[in-house]
Amino acid sequence: MNGSTSQPSTTSARKHYNSASRSFLVRDYNSTASSLHSALSSLPPSPPHQWIESLLDSAPISLEAELKRKLDILQITFLATVHSSSPLSPTPHFDKPLQLPPDELIKSLWTSLINDDSTKDKEEEEEILPTSQVSLLHPSIATSLCLAAIKLEQPKLARSVAEAWIGSVSEELEKIVWEEIQEIGLDWEGELPLDGMGGAQGSTGMNGSSILKVPDNGRRQLVKSWIRLLDLLVLHILPSLDEWDAAGDFVRLQSVENGGWVPDQRVEVSSLCVHAFFARLLD
Numbered sequence: 458m459n460g461s462t463s464q465p466s467t468t469s470a471r472k473h474y475n476s477a478s479r480s481f482l483v484r485d486y487n488s489t490a491s492s493l494h495s496a497l498s499s500l501p502p503s504p505p506h507q508w509i510e511s512l513l514d515s516a517p518i519s520l521e522a523e524l525k526r527k528l529d530i531l532q533i534t535f536l537a538t539v540h541s542s543s544p545l546s547p548t549p550h551f552d553k554p555l556q557l558p559p560d561e562l563i564k565s566l567w568t569s570l571i572n573d574d575s576t577k578d579k580e581e582e583e584e585i586l587p588t589s590q591v592s593l594l595h596p597s598i599a600t601s602l603c604l605a606a607i608k609l610e611q612p613k614l615a616r617s618v619a620e621a622w623i624g625s626v627s628e629e630l631e632k633i634v635w636e637e638i639q640e641i642g643l644d645w646e647g648e649l650p651l652d653g654m655g656g657a658q659g660s661t662g663m664n665g666s667s668i669l670k671v672p673d674n675g676r677r678q679l680v681k682s683w684i685r686l687l688d689l690l691v692l693h694i695l696p697s698l699d700e701w702d703a704a705g706d707f708v709r710l711q712s713v714e715n716g717g718w719v720p721d722q723r724v725e726v727s728s729l730c731v732h733a734f735f736a737r738l739l740d
Contacts, residue, residue, distance in 0.1 A: 467521055470500040474528055481531065486539055486548055493535060494550035496528055505593040511675060512633050518675040530601045533566055537605035559609035566602060567618065570594055585617040587624035596622060597682040603689055612697045619690040634683065634718050637676045645720040648677070649684050651692075651727060687711060687719070692730060704731045 473496035480488035503521040511518050539548055540555055540562060548555055554562055564585065571590040599622040606615035641648045695704035705728060711717035712724040 466499050466501045467524065470496045470524055470528075471520075473499065474524060474531070477531060477535075481535055481538075486535070489535055490548045490550050493528070493532060497532070500525060500528065505590075508595060508675065509593065509627075509630065512679060513629055526595050526598060529570065529598050533598070533601045533605050536562065536566070537608045541608050560611055560614060563602065563606045563609065563611055563614045563618075566605070570598060570602070585614065585621050587621050589625070591621050591625035592627045592630070594622060594625075595682065596679065596686045600682065600686045600689060603686070603694065607694070607697075612694055615694045616690065616698065616700075619686055619694060622686065623690075630679070631718065633676055634680055637680045638718055638720070641677075641680070645723055649681065649720075649723060651688065651723070651730065684719070688727070691727060696731070701731065 473492045477489050477492035477496055480486075480492060501521055503519070503525040507522045508518055508526070510516075511522070536551060536554055539551075540559065554565055557565060567585055571588065571594060599618055602618050603615040606612065606618060638645075691704045691708050695701070695707070708724055708727045708731060709715060711719040712721045713719070714721055717724075
């Protein structure tokens with residue numbers, strides 16, 4: 458696609474995205490579906506690895522890549538919200554996925570996010586496992602899918618998504634995070650506040666989606682999105698499955714002392730929260 462075609466297409470996709478965001482916030486789901494479909498249809502192709510390459514090159518995130526990320530988050534949040542509503546009303550362009558059982562909807566969304574055209578086995582595509590394709594997925598999208606699974610009462614799938622993404626992280630991404638953590642320094646508490654829901658459904662799904670802005674610092678955005686996913690897994694998903702020991706162990710494995718990148722002070726706070734939640738449950 459040449460530049461003269463890409464720019465009008467991106468402008469159109471951005472316009473439809475903004476319309477879809479506004480409609481979703483006022484629960485006009487038919488209009489949301491129509492605008493979301495138009496945005497996805499008009500968005501120029503954006504390779505899934507584009508955002509990573511930009512971070513590696515210390516280059517700005519492209520509007521196309523950021524718009525695709527936001528559209529993925531909006532679509533996930535929209536489908537989970539409509540699917541969980543009662544009664545389920547017909548929604549143009551998205552009736553087929555909305556007719557799926559909750560677990561199949563999550564798996565279908567996962568497959569569409571990590572789809573590799575060279576993969577032919579549909580059952581294999583729907584397995585939520587660490588792969589090289591998963592490493593190309595922005596952590597904010599994985600977080601949104603986890604939140605969707607929680608909303609649809611599929612905590613085991615939420616765990617699978619979180620662990621699949623964390624288990625797929627490349628050395629290149631880890632290096633970026635290490636460098637950014639050094640920049641954050643002692644201000645980790647202000648930059649990485651503890652958030653037991655990984656950024657509530659609204660913040661990960663819609664508050665960050667309603668106005669499209671290309672981040673000034675894509676690396677800092679990566680770190681914050683990654684830490685939200687960690688918080689969500691440790692402080693909500695694993696406890697909801699009564700996996701308290703696993704939550705505590707996972708927290709400790711993320712510390713710098715144990716070879717991870719999360720500041721030890723923050724790991725200590727997270728660990729204390731896990732124990733406090735468990736103690737409260739036993740009272």
